[in-house]
Amino acid sequence: MGIETGMERTVRTIYMTYGAMVTPLGNTPEDNFQSMSLGNSGVQKQSASGFNGEDWPLGKIESLHSDNRYTELLRNTCNALKAKHGQQLFQSEKTLIIISSTKADIESLPEDTFTSTRKIIQEVLSPKNAPLIISNACISGVLAINTAADYIKAGKFDTVVSIGIDVLTDFIVFGFQSLFALSDQPSKPFDKNRTGISIGEAAGAIIVSSVPPDSDKFYVEYLGGSSSNDANHISGPSRTGEGLFRSINRTAKRANINLKDLNFISAHGTGTLYNDEMESIAFDRLGLNNIPLNSLKGYFGHTLGAAGIIEILSTMLMMENNILLKSPGYDEQGTSCKLNVVRENTKSDVQLALKTASGFGGGNASIIIKKKV
């Protein structure tokens, strides 16, 4: 398996570059990195956001003002993509757009909740090929990159633009509240005193391509990716981390790397007791205890279908800037297995990074990327 994909990889190198990044912390990848470096967090108490009027801490984009946050954010993101990369890229017959979203325009019910997505993409970017939509809970973003790589490896497209997006809605906030999964303080992934998730909203885009980027542009190379189911519970993480363990192993084989060579892990780290514990068990089983790791949920909140994309973008930014960003909210080990959680922004030359995600439906996904030589 590893050898086969290794051969494919030598046939078509896959490059990943910044597309767009709109979060509570900024409207471009660079602004986001600047803000994260300063230790800012987009997670703030939002008054009366809960079902019973609770003030939950949430990652809210304050600049969104229209009645429909989803269509406004998608339109803004597409406009940012068009302004930065030019419309020709999207109109080429060798370009595909992939959207990753869990609930898309859920507030448009009883209309179909994914119809406005196609409409806005068409209006703003007018692509030659109809966009492909992935909706696979919190691993959607990582799957959107893996699927992009599949299409490029097979030679079906030269460039795939993977966009991840989800917004704050009563639907989502009330739902996580009903599961007693929300934290009353900004979430503290992997910390001893963590009590739950902070939900957030964001959009991000990554350009995945077989076309080598201009020499002055930063890029990372996609080495491999995979998914795996826990086969355990639809909304509770596995107690053994089986799915995550298998996905990381499978990804390492496809990437043809030894896990010991990883320099950094961007974990999922939601801040719930069970999720973070599950991740620590999976990482421990793989001997990854000493590799620097963070969760970015303390900066943005858990942005669901956008999470995989904006967290890979953040990982790329860390690699470009040679800085590991601290994992917000982490003070004291709170998982049964030891992890090397990044406590302070640290200078580091990361060559190889692993990104993981886990979600409802028992899904786990991972990818390994390599820094531009």
Next chain:
Amino acid sequence: MKILACSKISDQGIFLNGIQQSIEKTTNNWKKELYIKLGVEYPKFYKMDALAKMAFLGFELISNSTSIDHLADDELSLLFANKHSSYDTDQKYVNSYMEKGSPGPSLFVYTLPNILTGELSIRNKWYGENIFFIQEKFDPEFFIDQINFYFSKGSNACLCGWVDSAKGIEECFLFLVENKAGELSIEELNNYYKQ
């Protein structure tokens, strides 16, 4: 690629490998009737939403006609799609907090279409790859591309499905494909879907 079996559950009846099954829909609760007639004992079935129930039944039908026991527990990938995501359950869940007093957690956890791949994985102890797409209609060419991607990555079989439930229309088309010599044409796949 070789198609091992397929099932279709819709208003038009219940089909296994293109042959209509003599299981009649006599009440509104035909999913429960089919569950009982298949002689399955899996009480979790009753907690599932319509999408997961249909996918569950669709695969139980398939497993009556073919076995994939020779595959390792992570060699099967689940490739699914539909048009309306979790539309019916989304509506019921919204109703729980808009009309019935409080958001229902047991409804909320089913407001993701990929929960059905989780249910199939739990039932059958499958640890393989999973993905769920939202598409405007069943697209056989798209599925054949996806199957080829997963075979080239190392999967030896794919359970594929188009499972949708919205606006009073329920349908579930599942097909099981193995990475063996054989041709599966777009036309053949479309014919199975349209049965």
